[in-house]
Amino acid sequence: MTILQANHRDEIDAIRARYTSPRSATLPLLYLAQDVYGHLSSEAIREVAEILDLPPTDVFEVVGFYTLYYSQPVGTWMIQVCDDVPCCYLGAEELVEALTHVLGVGEDQLTADGMFTVQRVKCLAACDRAPVVQANLDYLYDVTADKAEALLADLRARAADGKKRGVSGRFAEDFEVGSGGKLTHVSREEPYRARQFDSPSAGPSRGTKG
Amino acid sequence: MGLSEYIVMRELNHPAINNFEVYRRLGGWDAYANALKTKTPTEIIQVVKDAGLRGRGGAGFPTGVKWGFLPRGVFPRYLLCNCDESEPGTFNNHQIIDRNPHQMIEGVALSSFAIEANTAYIYMRGEFAGAALTLERAIDDAYKAGFLGKNILGSGYDLDMYVHRGAGAYICGEETALMESLEGKIGQPRLKPPFPAVAGLYGKPTIINNVETLANVPLIVERGAAWYRSHGTEKSPGTKCFSLSGHVNRPGNYELPFGVPLRELIDSPEYGGGMRGDRPVKIIIPGGASAPWLTAEHLDTLLDYESVAAAGSMLGSGAVIVLNDTVKAPHLAYKMDEFFKHESCGKCTPCREGNHWLVKVLHRLAAEGHGEPDDIKTLKGIYTQMEGNCFCLLGESAVMPIKSALHLFPEEFEAIIAASGHDIESINGRSVGVPVPMKRTRGRFG
Structure with missing residues (x-):
């Protein structure tokens, strides 16, 4: 069992349950690994491949293709x-x-x-x-x-x-598996809002759209 | 003449419509609940056909006709909602999900019922992490209220709905690349045929519709085709959420019936509010990055699919970018083609290599201000080799900015070349261009 499986078993199972084909879980599992490890090292990518029983090359290729996967350390x-x-x-x-x-x-x-x-x-x-x-x-x-x-x-x-x-x-994707096997969100984040960034010195901004 | 009652951007009539209870009180989910009890899938497809709903993602293909392409008796089927909104100037899907998510979800559910799909995926661009959360919550609300799950409302119909986030790739808005990405692969388009309706996700019959298209469906089913056709034009019924951006005073999404003049969208105090600082309009891109450019002489063009096509461009996704006279055509072509270069998936040579070379030449011309005598010929040579030869529409779209710029403003290219002088010897001493400062390119290594 990998580190991700040991610590995030429910989330991994819930992600896999969404898809007919295990390979479809590649993108969400890479997000999980990236958040856990900070970036996608070769070891992290191999771990995702192992969880999904995929050739590592298939997962390396995905990391290289999409811009939101970081194979080098990035800032907080x-x-x-x-x-x-x-x-x-x-x-x-x-x-x-x-x-x-x-x-x-x-x-x-x-x-x-x-x-x-x-x-x-x-x-x-x-x-x-x-x-x-x-x-x-x-x-x-x-x-x-x-x-x-x-x-x-x-x-x-x-x-x-x-x-x-x-x-x-x-x-x-912060959720738990409820009693009926359905996903239940346990996110403690505030609901998403359109944030307008204003510095204290900034002048009045444009009005709201629409 | 703004709409008194909106069809998609209904938050303008009902600001709290993003709350599930409020949406229910406004009759939300009733169309779906009634359809499950009293209508057959075929009847729903018929009403969408009769309404003349056209796909809002860019192609404008009739939605009901698309649904009719599914082969009979082949199951399972999938409905995919395309929310990979990534083209410069497009941002209405983002707002629809943010402000009126339940109607979009109901549209996905109704459309799934119509095509007899038991699983629906909403494919969102990876950057829409917050919007994905909004939708996941809306989906949860629908499960809790019994509108999703097994044997929905005792009808015997099952439907599960999931959000799937991409991870940063414009090409995944191309429907076959979207399916590849959903299958966990890199987002490179598939050869067509077979079309997705025949062999799509996991090789099964699949329908892919845009967010705005699906958000129209609940009210069409609830109020009927005749009501829907009372908006817009004969060939483009209904309304369109135009995404207006650039040098206007009031950029934003504006839902208007098809057929409103471009000038009104830009100048009306209700919409664009005129140009910033009253500078003149120079370039209008009426349908996203892949649309040929228009100029101030086209301001009286009506905003419907046919009229914009007659003016020599395309309405596409309805993303209207308006730019003033401070923008130089070679630079705009450079920025637009840099986008396409960055987003080229690398599968086919004309797009991968063509965009690379277009941007190399354009960067030298527009960003460094250094022209060479043969530049116009070179640029034309590159895009002629791309045009009609690319595997999917991304490469074909990349031709539009440079072709438009050379067609409409050749003198701006000539001026840069003239100002650079024609010191051939010193030009020959250097490579064709300097490296373009774009770190990440999918298509090429190094």
Whole structure:
């Protein structure tokens, strides 16, 4: 039995029960492994392959293909900045520059304290609130470059308070198996809300959409 | 002329509709409960056909007709809801799930009943972790109320519904790549035929519909085809949630009947509220990144599938990106093709190599401002080799930005080349381009 199976047996069983084919559980199990280990090391990938009785190559290939699996260590906060159209014309470039300048590291590099990794990503499907950022897949809206320092301070404070999600966003799969064999959510997260990030010094934001 | 009653974005009429009890009080799940008791699956398919509902994901294919492609008597069948919304400018699925999730879930359930599927998966892009939680809770509510599970409401019909998160890949919105991803593989498209309706998920008959399409189904079944057809145009009935973004004062999702003029969407104080700083409109991308560009002369185009096609573009997913005169066409083509390069799955050569070279040349031109005498010819040569030769629509779509830019604004390319001078000797001393600063490319190694 692997470490993941020993500690997360119910969750693994519940994930597998959703699919006719065991291989379909690859993506959710990789999220689980990534949250447990912080990133997907070769050992972690082999462990997922073992649980699903798949050739390791099949799982390595998946990790290489999808952008949300990290095979190298990443920060406590994975800050992903959309640099696509239209974000790039509404301040995303300046934001990436500001974030990397304040942190003193390049894109995709881990800060010395292990707190942040800043990465450019493609469209995050919230173009009406550009520039858009995700921090551990939590949406942050209207993040212009002038808010960069306040954003980082806010994230540091949230990490210090323990109000941090895993880098995989696996809180969405936080459940237990109920009496009838059905999944019951036990997530203690607040319901998802559209968060608008405002620094204290920022001016009034645009009104709500719609 | 905004809608007085919305069909999909009903949170504008009923702000608390994302609460299950509120949704129930508004008659939510009644269409489904009644259908299970009094209607046959064939009758539901017929009403959706009669309503003329067209797929909102981009292709605009009639939904009821798609459902009719299922081979008779072959089971199990699967319904897949496509929520891989990832194309620049598209963001209405995100809002529908956030604000009106129960109607979307009811639409998935009703459609599953119509096609006689006992399992439905909602495939969400991996980044929608919060929205996945919203949907999982809505699904839980439906199980608790007895609308999902075994022998639902004593009808003998069973339905299980699950959320499956992808992990960051635009190509998984392509329906066969979506199924590959759901099967735990890398998201590379399958050869068609066989079409998913015949051999889809796990080789079984499968229907894939977009979030917005499915969110329309409950009210169509409840109120009938004639009511639905009282909205929109003859060929494009109903409403569309247009995602308006770019240099407008009020970007956002706006649900409008098909056939509203583009100018009204951009300028009306109810919608776009005009251009930021009153700068002029330069480029309009009316249907997501893969739509050919329009310009200010097309502002009177009506927003329905036929009119936008007649103007030389496509309505696609209804993602309208409006950009002002500060945007340079070569740079916009560069950013758009960088997206397609990043998202190319690497399966077929024209898309994998074509996008790589397009972006290499465009990066040098647009980001570094360095042109070479043959650049326009080179770019045309690359996209001509891609056009019509790619395995799926991703590669074909990547042709649109560069083709539009060269067609509409050739002088901007020429200006960069002219400003670079024609010092051929020094150009020959360097490689065709410098490495593009995009770390991760699925299609190529290194």
